[in-house]
Amino acid sequence: MRLRADRVRVRVPATSANLGPGFDAMGVALALHDEVEVRAVAAPGVTVVVEGEGAGAVPGDERHLVVRAIRTALDHVGAPQAGLTLTCRNAIPHGRGLGSSAAAVVAGIVAARGLISEPEALDDATVLALATQLEGHPDNAAPAILGGATIAWTTPAGAVGATQVEVHPDVAPVVMIPPTHLSTKAARGVLPEQVPFVDAARQAGRSALLVQALGRRPDLLLDATVDLLHQEYRRAVMPDSLALVDALRRRGVAAVVSGAGPTVLALARRLPDEPGGPDVAGDPGTDADAAIDEAFGGVLGGWVIRRLPVDPAGVRLAVGDHPIG
Numbered sequence: 001m002r003l004r005a006d007r008v009r010v011r012v013p014a015t016s017a018n019l020g021p022g023f024d025a026m027g028v029a030l031a032l033h034d035e036v037e038v039r040a041v042a043a044p045g046v047t048v049v050v051e052g053e054g055a056g057a058v059p060g061d062e063r064h065l066v067v068r069a070i071r072t073a074l075d076h077v078g079a080p081q082a083g084l085t086l087t088c089r090n091a092i093p094h095g096r097g098l099g100s101s102a103a104a105v106v107a108g109i110v111a112a113r114g115l116i117s118e119p120e121a122l123d124d125a126t127v128l129a130l131a132t133q134l135e136g137h138p139d140n141a142a143p144a145i146l147g148g149a150t151i152a153w154t155t156p157a158g159a160v161g162a163t164q165v166e167v168h169p170d171v172a173p174v175v176m177i178p179p180t181h182l183s184t185k186a187a188r189g190v191l192p193e194q195v196p197f198v199d200a201a202r203q204a205g206r207s208a209l210l211v212q213a214l215g216r217r218p219d220l221l222l223d224a225t226v227d228l229l230h231q232e233y234r235r236a237v238m239p240d241s242l243a244l245v246d247a248l249r250r251r252g253v254a255a256v257v258s259g260a261g262p263t264v265l266a267l268a269r270r271l272p273d274e275p276g277g278p279d280v281a282g283d284p285g286t287d288a289d290a291a292i293d294e295a296f297g298g299v300l301g302g303w304v305i306r307r308l309p310v311d312p313a314g315v316r317l318a319v320g321d322h323p324i325g
Contacts, residue, residue: 020206031310048086
């Protein structure tokens with residue numbers, strides 16, 4: 001395998017995993033993106049420039065996650081390694097449960113796809129397998145690759161699969177991002193090794209209902225997002241996030257912890273667009289907006305609230321000077 005290009009650009013979305021009951025399996029891609037430009041150069045070594053999230057904090061050498069993912073992908077297909085110059089323009093918050101590490105891993109592997117002479121060697125299934133190898137689980141990587149909402153799984157033999165799930169056009173995600181960080185390791189460290197059988201059985205039913213609610217019955221999202229396996233166990237490490245989830249759910253909002261947290265995700269519903277309404281921009285908002293305002297009481301305290309539509313496309317690649325599709 002040889003290298004065919006010396007410059008590629010990748011755009012990859014943020015993701016929210018679990019969606020309540022779909023622990024380590026379900027996720028959704030959101031319209032907030034990191035962009036990475038990669039140049040293969042003759043000189044050995046790595047140069048990394050980071051703009052936006054993570055600037056001055058993430059490694060600027062071979063330890064950078066995008067670089068590690070590129071190296072892993074090139075080794076997988078037997079392509080030669082090269083010197084690399086990276087420019088990362090990051091919009092996805094780090095350490096907030098919005099899939100920043102999965103985005104970096106997927107961006108690096110897909111960048112390698114653009115560099116090699118046989119890009120089909122790094123098809124989506126291979127990208128998912130390699131990303132899971134680096135991430136440890138596929139719930140964020142799958143929607144980052146495929147777009148939309150996804151279900152991902154692993155087999156006893158270690159193979160990884162993913163499929164897209166229909167998302168109703170009225171589903172309008174809203175994220176509430178706190179000023180605090182939390183590592184995935186810390187969030188997973190408080191989970192028990194065993195859970196009551198009755199909780200696991202109920203969770204299976206909620207996960208199945210979530211597929212129906214996302215695609216066809218958004219009115220069922222509040223019931224479909226009940227979680228019994230992970231969120232309550234994490235209350236000690238993200239008390240403010242779980243208090244917000246509780247407050248919103250009491251007000252009828254399908255709120256969950258986004259991934260490992262501490263961001264809170266509301267799977268709200270888009271309100272009908274009524275001409276002449278109060279919103280001159282033509283955006284009537286969501287059925288969760290009033291509840292979110294009431295829960296915060298007008299004091300955000302460093303939290304950032306953003307409506308982020310579902311990204312249906314997933315990761316995108318451009319080779320050379322071509323625009324990102």
